[in-house]
Amino acid sequence: MNRNGGSLNSTDVFKNRPAIIICEAGCGTSHPLSDYLKAKGFIVNCIPESNQAIDAIITCVPDIVLLDFHLPGAGGYEVCSTIRPYFSGPILLQGQDAAETAQLLAFERGADDYIVMPVSEELMTARICAHLRRGHRLVGKVGERQIRVGELVVDEARRMVSLADHSIEMTSMQFDLLCYLVKRSGRVVSREELYEALYKEKYNGFDRSVDVYVSRIRHQLGDDAEKPNYLKTVRGVGYLLVEHEGSAR
Template sequence: MTSQLLMIEDDGRLASMVVEYLGQSGFKVTHAADGESGLEQLQVLLPELVILDLMMPGMDGLEVCRRIRSMPGDMARVPVIMLTAKGDPMDRIIGLEIGADDYLPKPFEPRELLARVRAVMRRRGDNGAAGAVRESQPLRFGSLEIDRDARTVQVNGQACELTSYQFDLLVALAERSGRVLTRDQIMEAVRGRELEAFDRSIDVHIGRIRNAIEADSKDPKRILTVRGVGYVFAKQQD
């Protein structure tokens, strides 16, 4: 089945190039030229992934991403790849903090965008598909429950909102609870053998996960920082 993608981008020439290139690779890409029409298309198409430009007239990419993450149900969890200005780390960090799954600085090679799209789609996998057969038991750590098949996280019975990448990152840590992991080991555990471009955003994603699952994200009890090394998921039951 062809995967439906949505590209929200005001640069028509760039959008046409992406639509054609990804189309040749088996994706159906619908283009929206601004944030308002992009949000409308999102609710009609229910795409499997959104490619979102940061700098657009009117409603910019950050606001579009915020609105996507505040939508009801599955729409709020659609993976988002944000296209950012080259060499501007603040745009990248802000985008990740409000819920983007990945970023790609402009200008970029189409094949690099294709690799990012495939990586995000692979991380999401088929576990979220309706009717999927349960293959694993939920991970439980006191009040925290991680359902790897339904791809949901709850604390005290309350749902936690995470992006697809953040969910996979949490699972990678929880499955290795009590073991200190370096950032490289975390990335390899999440992305598997086919590593994409080096991602320096692990710390930002960890911060987002802590905001979702910790009682006090500034004094975390579940995901602990091991200075100079990486992170460890604590085994304790609360």
């Protein structure tokens, strides 16, 4: 929506207020989350149909996207995988399926977070704001700094990752987690520390999204979970980014 409640368009550059596109079947009627976000200062475009949402996300480039698992037309997973090559911002996928397989599939399709419903408008907004804060804090802050661990290179300024000179595409959440570990290579980092660094909130003791991200990153690096070359699990403690000869931080 524009600042007066009209349609979102590519000329509204979201200069001062964060813009979100919500794709959910219920958007055609009263939508409490949309109303709550607007009251908090967001520019909101609520779209009930998947193909229309894909066009709007690619054309308008909002700050963040929220997709529902159950959508008319293409489902949330398919929308996520379609827009990911064209949209670098956070993609949150919401659904009622709390199974680990459902969450893993969301991350594999390019989502930055999977939120098990139902949650309150207040908590959902807090999660959205946490993703936005992290993105604004990290992008463009570090200059041209690169961190190298063996053949793994993390470019903080460009938010790019390469391994043996081959580029690796990562979601914003995966990049943030890997960057955090790379800066602390040679030291075991607990799940609690990683969670609180990523989400900027106290770890609840149950959330396993960090484990899912680590598993996905390990797969992208071609690491064997049993004999990892880079990302090692220290059971009962956390994760270790293994130092290599010639590493530079």
